[in-house]
Every structure is written in C-alpha cells, then in structure tokens.
Amino acid sequence: xxxxLPGGAGAxxxxxxxxxxxxxxxxxxxxxxxxxxxxACISLLAxxxxxxxxxxxxxxAFLGLAVAAGVGVPFARLYAKLxxxxxxxxxxxxAAFADGNQVLFEWGPLAPTREGVRDGTDFALTVMVLCGALxxxxxLVPMKTLMLALELRGMPPQATYILLASFQxxxxxxxxxxxxxxxxxxxxxxxxxxxxxxxxxxxxxLAPVFITALNQTEERAVALDARAxxxxxxxxxxxxxxxxxxxxxxxxxxxxxxxxxxxxxxLLWT
Amino acid sequence: xxxxxxxxxxxxxxxxxxxxxxxxxxxxxQLALLLKLPVYLDxxxxxLVGALCGGIPGALVGLIxxxxxxxxxxxxxxxxxxxxxxxxxxxxxxxxxxxxxxxxTLASAxxxxxxxxxxxxxxxxxxxxxxAVGGGALVVGALMATGMDVTTANFVAQVPMDxxxxxxxxxxxxxxxxxIPRRIYAKLPLGEVYLRARGxxxxxxxxxxxxxxxGQM
Numbered sequence: 327x328x329x330x331l332p333g334g335a336g337a338x339x340x341x342x343x344x345x346x347x348x349x350x351x352x353x354x355x356x357x358x359x360x361x362x363x364x365x366a367c368i369s370l371l372a373x374x375x376x377x378x379x380x381x382x383x384x385x386x387a388f389l390g391l392a393v394a395a396g397v398g399v400p401f402a403r404l405y406a407k408l409x410x411x412x413x414x415x416x417x418x419x420x421a422a423f424a425d426g427n428q429v430l431f432e433w434g435p436l437a438p439t440r441e442g443v444r445d446g447t448d449f450a451l452t453v454m455v456l457c458g459a460l461x462x463x464x465x466l467v468p469m470k471t472l473m474l475a476l477e478l479r480g481m482p483p484q485a486t487y488i489l490l491a492s493f494q495x496x497x498x499x500x501x502x503x504x505x506x507x508x509x510x511x512x513x514x515x516x517x518x519x520x521x522x523x524x525x526x527x528x529x530x531x532l533a534p535v536f537i538t539a540l541n542q543t544e545e546r547a548v549a550l551d552a553r554a555x556x557x558x559x560x561x562x563x564x565x566x567x568x569x570x571x572x573x574x575x576x577x578x579x580x581x582x583x584x585x586x587x588x589x590x591x592x593l594l595w596t
Numbered sequence: 597x598x599x600x601x602x603x604x605x606x607x608x609x610x611x612x613x614x615x616x617x618x619x620x621x622x623x624x625x626q627l628a629l630l631l632k633l634p635v636y637l638d639x640x641x642x643x644l645v646g647a648l649c650g651g652i653p654g655a656l657v658g659l660i661x662x663x664x665x666x667x668x669x670x671x672x673x674x675x676x677x678x679x680x681x682x683x684x685x686x687x688x689x690x691x692x693x694x695x696x697x698x699x700x701t702l703a704s705a706x707x708x709x710x711x712x713x714x715x716x717x718x719x720x721x722x723x724x725x726x727x728a729v730g731g732g733a734l735v736v737g738a739l740m741a742t743g744m745d746v747t748t749a750n751f752v753a754q755v756p757m758d759x760x761x762x763x764x765x766x767x768x769x770x771x772x773x774x775x776i777p778r779r780i781y782a783k784l785p786l787g788e789v790y791l792r793a794r795g796x797x798x799x800x801x802x803x804x805x806x807x808x809x810x811g812q813m
Contacts, residue, residue, distance in 0.1 A: 412669055412729055419727045423740045435741040453729075456670040464667060484599035488614050492660060495619035503623050507630065517631060524631045528764065529771055532627055536620055536644070536768075537775040543612040544780060556608065 346566045347471050353395035357570045358467045358475040360578040365391075367585035369459045373452065374592045381451035388458035397465050404465070408457045413450040420446030469493055474565055483561050487550075495539070503535045602652070609783045610649045617645035617657035618664070624768070635761040639682050643708070643769050646686025647695045648776075650785050654683025674723045681711055686769075690786050696793035701770040705762040712762065713755030720750050732757060 348355055356364075368391075372384025385405075392401035424446065426439025473486035510530050511517055517527045550556070603611060620641030628637040642661065646654020658679025666673040685707060694700045720728045720736075726746035727733055732753055739749035778796060781787030791797075 408668065412671075415733070416671075416727075416729055419733055419737050423727060423737050423746075424725070435743070449724075453670055457668065460667045460670065482599040484603065484611050488611065488656075489660070491612075491615035492618040492664065495615045496622045496664075499616075499619040499623045500626055503627055503630075507627075521633070525633055525764070527631055528627060528633065528637075529768060531631075532624065532640075532768055533771050533775055535623065536640075536772045539616050539619065540613070540772070540776055540780060543609060543616055544783065547609050547612045550612075551608075556603075 345564065346568050347474075348568055349396075351396050353391065354397075354466055355568055356466075356574055356578075357567065358472045359479070360570065360574060361463060361467055363578050364581050365459045365463050367581050369455055371585055371588055372455045374589050377448050378451050381448070381455055384455040385451070385458055388455075388462050392462055392465065395466055401462060401465050404461055405454075405458060408461065409454060412457060413454045416453055417446040417450035420449055470565065471567070474563060475567060477561075477563075478567065483555070487555070499535060499539055502538065503531065506535050507531045606649055606653055606785045607783065609780075610653050610785060613645050613649055613784070614653055614657055614660070617641035617654075618661045620644060621657065621661040622664075624765075633764075635757075635764060637761065637765055637768070639679065639708075639712075639762075640765050640768050640772075642679055642683045643686040643765060644772060646683040647690035647769060647773065648784050648786055648790075649687070650691070651684040651687025653785075654686045655680040656683070658683040669729060671724065671729045674719055674728075675716060677719070678712055678715055681715070682708060685711065687786075690789065693789050693793060695766075695770060695773055696790060698770060701766050702763070705759065705766045708766065709755070709758040709762040713758035714751070716758065717750040717754040720754070721747060726750055 353361075365388075368384055368387050372380045372387070374380070375383070389398070389402060389405070392398045421438050421443045422436050424439065424442035426441030426445075428440035429437045430440060430443065431438065469490060473481075473490050477483060477486050507517060507527075510527065515527050515530050516523045517531075518524070599611070618641060621638050622641075624640040625636060625638035628635055638661070639658065642654055642658040645657045658681075659676055662672060662676040662679045666676075689695065689704050689707075694704050716732075720726060720732075726749070727736060735753040735757070736746070736749045739753055740746060744752065773790065776790075778791060778794065781790050
C-alpha cells in the first residue's frame with residue numbers, strides 16, 4: 327500500500343468515512359489550512375534562526391513531521407532526490423563559482439573559496455527548507471482536500487476547478503502523449519537517433535495530443551454545464567472536512583504565536 | 597480579476613482552456629525530455645491559450661504552471677513574472693493576427709526569446725546572484741570557469757538558449773492553431789481572428805454578442 331495514499335483503519339480507498347476525509351492519523355487529519363500554518367511557521371523559524379543550524383533543524387523537523395504523519399519513507403525518498411537534484415547542484419555551483427578571498431584549493435579553472443562554500447551551504451539549505459515545506463504539504467494534504475477547504479472559505483468553484491482540473495489534465499495528457507508516441511513510432515516516425523531526427527518527431531507527437539485535448543474542452547464544458555456547474559446557487563460536495571477539534575485549533579494558534587514571537591525577538595535583537 | 601468577471605469577459609470555454617494550457621506546458625516539457633531535445637518547450641500552453649483566449653487567461657496559465665513547478669523546485673517561483681509576460685504578449689500578438697501567418701509566427705519568437713533571455717538573466721542576477729538552478733546554471737558555471745564574469749556569462753548563456761527554445765515553441769503553437777476546428781474557434785474570445793484568416797466572415801451577431809462570444813454554451 328502506498329503510504330502517501332489514505333488508508334487508516336476503516337478508511338475507504340479515497341480517504342473518506344461516509345464522505346468525511348479521515349486518514350486515522352492526527353497529523354494527516356488536521357485541517358489543510360492549519361497544516362499550511364504549521365509548515366509556514368517551521369519554515370519561517372528555520373529562516374530567521376542562526377544559519378546553518380536553523381536551516382538544518384527545519385529540514386529535520388519536516389522529516390520528523392513526515393514520520394509522525396506516517397509518510398516518513400516516501401517523503402524521505404522524495405526529499406533525498408530533491409537534495410541531490412536541486413540542493414547539491416545549487417551548493418556545488420555556488421561553492422565553485424561564488425567570489426571569495428580564502429581559496430580552499432585549485433583544480434583547473436575552479437578555485438572554491440571558504441565564502442563560496444558558506445554561501446552555497448546557506449543557499450542550498452534555504453531552498454531545501456522551502457522544498458521541504460511544499461513537498462511535505464502536498465504529501466500530507468491531497469489537492470482535492472485543499473481545494474475543498476478553500477472553497478468552504480469562499481474561493482469560487484471555478485477557481486478550484488481550474489487547479490484540480492490542471493493536475494488531472496497533466497496526468498491525462500502525459501498518458502495520451504506516450505500512447506501517441508508509441509503509435510507514431512509504429513508508423514515509422516523515428517524518435518531515436520541524432521538531434522535533427524528526434525526534433526522532427528516532436529510535432530507529429532505533440533500536435534495530435536494537444537489538438538485532441540483542446541477539442542475535449544468543449545465536451546467538458548457541456549458536461550459541467552449539464553450538472554449546473556455555473557449556476558449561482560451553492561454547490562454540494564462529495565467530500566466533507568472533519569470538524570476541527572479544539573486541541574488542533576489551540577496547537578496551531580500556539581505554533582503561530584511562538585513563531586511570531588521568535589521573529590519579533592530576532593528583529594528586535596538584530 | 598474574479599472568476600465571474602473572467603467568465604463574463606472571456607467566455608466559459610476559457611475556464612476550461614486554462615487547465616489544458618497548463619497541462620500542455622508540462623507535457624511539452626516532458627516530450628522534450630523524452631526526445632532528449634536540448635530545449636525546455638514548457639511555455640507552449642501559455643502562448644497557445646494567450647493566442648486563443650487573450651492575455652489574462654494566457655498569463656493565468658503561465659502563473660499557475662509556474663506555481664505547480666515550484667512545488668518541487670522553489671527557485672522557479674522567481675521566474676513566474678516571465679510566464680505572465682509570455683501570456684500577456686501572446687494575447688496581444690494573437691489579437692493582431694500574428695499567429696495566423698507563418699512568417700509572423702516565426703518572427704514572434706524574437707520578442708519571446710528576448711524577454712525570456714534578457715529578463716531571465718536579470719532575475720537570475722538580482723535574485724540568485726547569477727547562479728540559479730537547471731541546465732542554464734551549468735552553462736553559466738562553465739562559462740565562468742573560462743574566466744567570463746557572472747553578468748556576461750548569464751546573458752551569453754540565456755539569450756541564445758531562449759532563442760533555441762522559443763522558435764520550436766511558436767512553431768508548435770502555429771501547427772496546433774491550424775489544427776483546431778472552426779466550431780471551437782467560434783466559441784473562443786480571439787477565435788474571430790483565426791476564422792477571418794481562414795476566410796470565414798463571422799455573422800454580425802458573433803461580434804455584437806460581446807462580452808463572452810462563444811462562451812455561452
């Protein structure tokens with residue numbers, strides 16, 4: 327079972343109990359906007375506390391929160407990939423090319439400096455804190471739950487539809503692109519070889535996928551209109567958010583107050 | 597702009613075009629990776645929706661695509677302004693019929709590439725001190741290793757790369773626009789431009805029914 331998918335005891339396959347979103351885990355069952363507040367506070371605290379200790383503590387806090395939410399292993403895997411693909415690249419580039427006086431060693435045209443390494447570490451860790459907050463948020467809160475929370479707070483259904491439909495369209499179109507690519511290959515279009523050969527395959531693959539997708543918008547618009555999507559009356563929802571318990575409200579308020587107090591102290595201190 | 601005013605100004609179909617535009621941006625980029633092409637091709641949807649629906653919907657496609665990209669790579673958030681400008685420019689050019697003629701479409705790659713290359717380099721310099729993330733940063737690093745200063749390296753790396761990227765992007769937009777059936781054009785805000793280019797004169801009611809031509813399904 328994918329731990330990023332809902333599946334607490336008694337949960338249905340889509341994480342609902344008779345329509346109420348629940349995962350059987352206190353962290354994952356938090357209100358989407360409370361999760362956003364907590365993660366934003368951790369990020370802000372990590373950014374305002376002395377570097378690089380604060381930044382490292384922020385990254386560790388995200389890992390701890392992921393473990394508590396039962397998504398530790400998949401989140402750690404994804405975070406490690408980001409560390410190698412984004413964090414390490416940022417660090418190496420800055421360490422190797424940023425200006426500085428104290429040269430650590432020389433290797434061909436490269437002369438990493440102590441200042442460059444420090445700058446690279448801070449910058450890469452700052453980005454990793456932001457990456458951690460965003461990726462953990464979407465590991466904890468499914469997009470449909472977030473959109474429901476926003477809609478209940480007054481966001482128009484058309485706006486939430488645009489965001490939800492975008493994610494769905496990305497996966498649909500990706501699948502369709504692979505099918506069309508296989509089909510075009512079987513018709514003899516070369517997708518391997520030199521750059522010019524591969525470039526020539528781009529339009530025959532892309533055009534049918536995109537034109538079909540654009541044509542389908544008309545059918546989608548008719549289907550949603552038939553379901554009174556654009557009517558002015560309030561919409562009904564298949565899912566419901568769990569009522570927010572008092573402890574969760576209190577904990578979120580405490581975290582936010584603690585964060586603001588720390589930032590205030592830091593600003594006054596410096 | 598609220599969604600209701602977006603609908604009343606651009607028509608309902610525009611609301612459904614925005615997610616498709618966002619998906620096209622992502623799939624364009626994925627196809628470029630699958631075919632191992634040295635270009636991004638991640639703004640086809642922004643320019644396409646801008647050309648079909650107008651500047652604001654195009655800018656929204658760019659902005660949301662950038663926001664989704666930044667989930668896994670926060671530094672890309674700084675470049676969101678580029679995507680918004682691409683969308684607005686595509687709407688402006690689309691209204692003037694630029695995407696109905698092949699050579700004009702090809703020439704439109706110049707402003708897109710200049711904005712992407714020059715403004716992209718300036719953002720990299722201002723926000724990241726000249727070293728951001730991605731393939732471009734590696735080229736900048738390599739140029740700096742040869743002794744070039746960080747400002748020159750950013751412009752030298754990014755402007756030609758953006759030209760390489762925007763020429764196939766606008767060509768893809770042109771090909772897709774040619775393949776869209778007339779009945780879809782009739783329901784899109786800038787569809788009139790493309791219908792006229794195909795020799796179809798819209799009925800007087802078509803233009804008189806603004807706002808929301810074709811959007812009233």
